[in-house]
Amino acid sequence: MSPGVNFDEVLGGDMSNKKPTNLNNGVSRRAVLAGGAAALTASLFTPKALRAADYPTAEVNTTGLAVTDDTVTIGILHSITGTMAISETGSVQAEKLAIEQINAQGGILGRKIEYIQEDGASDWPTFAEKAKKLLVNDKVASVMGCWTSASRKAVLPVFEQYNGFLYYPTFYEGLEESPNVIYTGQEATQQIIAGLDWVAKEKGAKSFYLLGSDYIWPRTSNKIARKHIENFLDGAKVVGEEYYPLGHTQFNSVINKIRLKKPDVIYAIVVGGSNVAFYKQLKAAGIDMTKEDPIVLTISVTEDEIRGIGGENIEGAYACMKYFQSLTNDNNIEFVKAFKEMWGDDMVIGDVTQAAYLGPWLWKAAVEAAGSFDVDKVRAATPGIELTSAPEGYVKVHENHHLWSKTRVGLAKADGQYDVVFETADLVEPDPFPEGYQ
């Protein structure tokens, strides 16, 4: 227990303070205790809790944000309903966990985080509307939110116009660098290149079949993949590239095309419900992924998706991303434990969920570095912020608002977890506008 944190106060005072948030909504006492336990861990890298009295509200909040003497309000903006709710639930859970842990530690600049949660309802105009509500009406100090590129694109002008601050958790296509967004997931080159290099070097892959759901992230990612394969991998080539509408459930035709082309690697960026159909049909068509003929390499299937697909249906496929639940570092072990205690033992944690968890922590670090909640000051303090406590290991914020992070390759197992088989030696620099890949 770090000095200055009154644990009883945390349990008794903070958690019952429900207005205007519904912080306790669905969170049991067990979860509260979990928050406390996690605070223990988190305190490892926050040597001292800061007291609100040292930071008068008038000084830390000069732009009229929702900051009081003991609280600061932030927004959570994800889809609770609609097709995207499937994916975004984990992010909401991770963000709430991080907020609880931060509060258990004493909050930010001595202020407890309260949150207002809004439902983007998988509908981009609704995201824009809610973003504006959070910024204009609720004056939230920052927003943890969005999942799809489309929702981010929809809220981006709102954040830029009202100078809000968004922490965006999803791995995405890049090609963006907003002063008002911190991208806690990987941009495309970070995620893609290391994996391709690995599969070419370790597995000797020469021919690739690119497959994706039909929207910007798979298309842009495949574009980068294609450039990398054709320009940087010796003698490797792309033998097919194909897109299916979101929600498509019949993949037998493309599976036949793949048989015809006999690629070494199927590079799959299929998302959502299509994912389930794709892997089940791939397996049923007699393509045994454990035999690695061909190798299936994906950048879109996290542990979350495997729950829907079924571990036995994707066993043997490789995924390339920055985080897997099975990482064995201490940070992650604590994180997984806390997450399961708060949300249930049957929970799994995927890449995006972990990235969402980083959001509140990164913001806390930046605010404390800036000594202010003012967006401009927080932004100025953000580049260079480090988190040694990140479940994925050490991360650092780049000038371009993306994170330096390691990229890992995991091998899917029947139990729905990945075995990490490769990890980049160094942090990979984020490069949202990659030269030579456009």
Place this chain on the structure above:
Amino acid sequence: METSNRFLSRSEIIGFAVLAAVIFIVLPVALDTFRLNLFGKYLTYAFVAVGLVLCWGAGGILSLGQGVFFGLGGYCMAMFLKLEASTPENTAIQSTPGIPDFMDWNQLTALPAWWQPFNSLAFALLAVVAVPVIFAFIIGVAMFTRRVGGVYFAIITQAFAAILTILIIGQQGYTGGVNGITDLRTLLGWDIRTDEAKEILYYVNGVLLFAVLFAAQYVRKSKLGRLLIAMRDQEDRVRFSGYNVANFKIFVFCLGAAFAGIGGAMFTLQVGFMSPTLVGIVPSIEMVIFCAVGGRLSILGAVYGALVVNWAKTTFSESFPELWLLGLGGLFIAVVMAFPNGLAGVYAEHVAPRIAKLFNKSAGDDMPGAAKTPAE
């Protein structure tokens, strides 16, 4: 009979005046700019709902593809705004500066030819109405001259919504794909994102809505309006009274499409982007429910329907996001089963008689077969 042929009966004048007061006085006074802008967005759906009153309520043609026309109108506007926003200075970071960002991401190196005309505001404004109308005309000619109607028409229009959505998403180099056309900033140099602009756009939207309402009222009060009702009830009789029924259906379908297109363009201006989620099946059906809640026979009811349902959606989803779908689903069922004439019907049955008693006079006549609306 004599009075019903007048453009506006006395009670209708009152109804229009009340709506005008609500839109131009009550809402702007009661709401901050943010909420007002939201209501402006809701009102853009009212354009569609008014069109549906004519098509569905009066003419019996249920289109489950109005989102197509809303989207086409909105995309036409968005294309102009996007081109204006994509100056070479703004897009200097791109490999090909001066074209919309999403084109650059998709390796397009020049503006496609069919985008070129959208550099002109006049062309774009024309296209906002013309493109949906042309689409509606083609669909209408194909369907109505073949006497496709009822549920078949509904299902086929739904298929159109599906097709257009897949096309827009699939052709992302030309359309912005699933993200839509985003980050729209100025209209002829006038920043549409400021609070002041939002308020002005709200009023423009209101004025346009009233123009559309008057147009709809004119149609309803013309012989064509009565013909639509006649067609809905006894299509054969109309045919054997010497009318080419298909032409009238095509006309009213195109009119509904034109209204929807204008609504879509205003949506783009007020919300600042356009995306395929507004084109698909779900929004199309939701637009029908706005109309049904307001009262499928009442053009003023449709406006209230769009306002009430969307306001409820925003409020509910802020407080009880998990209950929202239950509420919306229940609303659908309740309206269909218990209140087939929607708010307008409730008003006519329960409120209007009391008011009439209060003033000791008739609530006035109304559209044949229609429940009395707040206007009537």
Place this chain on the structure above:
Amino acid sequence: MTVHNPNFVLMVEGLTVSFDGFKAVNDLSFYVEPNECRVIIGPNGAGKTTVLDLICGRTKATSGSVNFKGQELLSMREDQIVHAGVGRKFQTPSVYEDLTVFENLELSYPKGHGVFGALTFRRDDPVKARIKEIAETIFLDDQLDEKAAYLSHGQKQWLEIGMLLIQDPELLMLDEPVAGMSVAERKKTAELLNRIIQDRSVIVIEHDMGFVEDIATRVTVLHQGKTLSEGSMERVQNDPKVVEVYLGH
């Protein structure tokens, strides 16, 4: 194609329609003279209504010819046939129940039948006068502002006849105009029909033999889609084939 013979308003020749092989009307020919009142009778399923449907374009013929004053009707759309001068009343009264009697008649007024015509149609004095006149003919001048839904069955039949009259067709086709009427209404209808058939040709389908006798110039008896007998009422009644068909039923 039939050559037009000025002695006939309507020439039906070799008219055939088949529904999945079943020939509802089979090689039917008959001719209607100006100012004639032709009554078609026949047992149920003889194809009477189908014949009217074929003439007015509601059903497309498989083969044959329907020549009306020199125009081939089979290749025309329903509304074009109406404009050529053919009016049709349905078996069940089909009026616009949500509209008033006045509006019902107004919609049939032969003006403003295009889309823009209908948009700009004005309810001017000649229109009102004409509607008033027709309403008197069909005994509904007191109910002009009544919604058609509130009329009695018989009154609806009259209204539909009125809607035809206002078009002033040269050939009027009536499908069981007195069906479902009370005796008093029936009498009044016969009187009405007798008045309105004066200066036009009429084809009537009717079961009520008393009524048929009242109005018919000539009678055609249909059986299984073909003419069984044709001629004056008296002749037809005494035709042994007709007797057999009717008694056989």
Place this chain on the structure above:
Amino acid sequence: MFSDYSMSELGAIFAMQGFAGLILFSVFVLMALGLAIIFGQMGVINMAHGEFMILGAYVTYLMSNLFSAYMPGLFSAYFFVAMILAFIASGALGLLVEWAMIRHLYKRPLDTLLATWGLSLILQQIYRSVFGAREVGVTIPDWMMGSMPVTDLIEVPINGIFVMVLAVSISIAVYVLMFKSTWGRQVRAINQNRVMAGAVGINTEWTDRLTFGIGCGVAGVAGSAFTMIGSTGPTAGQLYIVDTFLVVVFGGAASLLGTIASAFSISQAQSIMEFFLSGSMAKVLTLLTIVGILMIRPQGLFALKLRK
């Protein structure tokens, strides 16, 4: 694109592609049969059809959990139990919905469409509240996943065969029900003349309810089967609805044979186009072709010409 391949390879690919088309055909048939019964025979537009399918899928999910927890020995056979229960669950819900809602709306087909859309939203939310927003993984018995090598080059997915067999058996069952059973005669009698059917002593109310229930039950079985090839989530049902309606309408609503023929032609067209074009374009072209043909022939492929 074919120059690099030997004839035998090409032959194998085309055989497998033909088989892929057949699987798609079976999927369409399964999706559409229930709807064909409801829409074709009763004229009711059931927009919640997809949600009835998903109910069947969730029942299968529950069964898979139940069996793996309590009767692991019987796990390989659980699927058959699940399908029967899926039929019962979806069918029972269908009966309830017919009683509570549909029977009041028989004269207003467009309103049924809206009301059932509302129902679909409610069902989606219920699924979400009960099973969670995430997709659930249905564990399929091992013998169903995998493929059967026919020759060295041709491999046939077992779940595909299973779906095909199921589609054929259900089609036959529906056919027998429709044309050989008392119920079938009653349904057809009601379809042709409701008043007369009532007059001769057919309990039209109960027959309607049963028809709706059976249609929904068939949807449930389809949903159960689709756990093998697709995803099971609260909103997965919406993916199927447009395709399903198009199959039924394209076939000619009143004709079961038409539904099957239309499922066949659409699936073959789509699977051939998917092979030569990208998936998205194949889908667009397929839909456009269907709509185009429907414009020329609005009554669908198989429709009886009737005297009006």
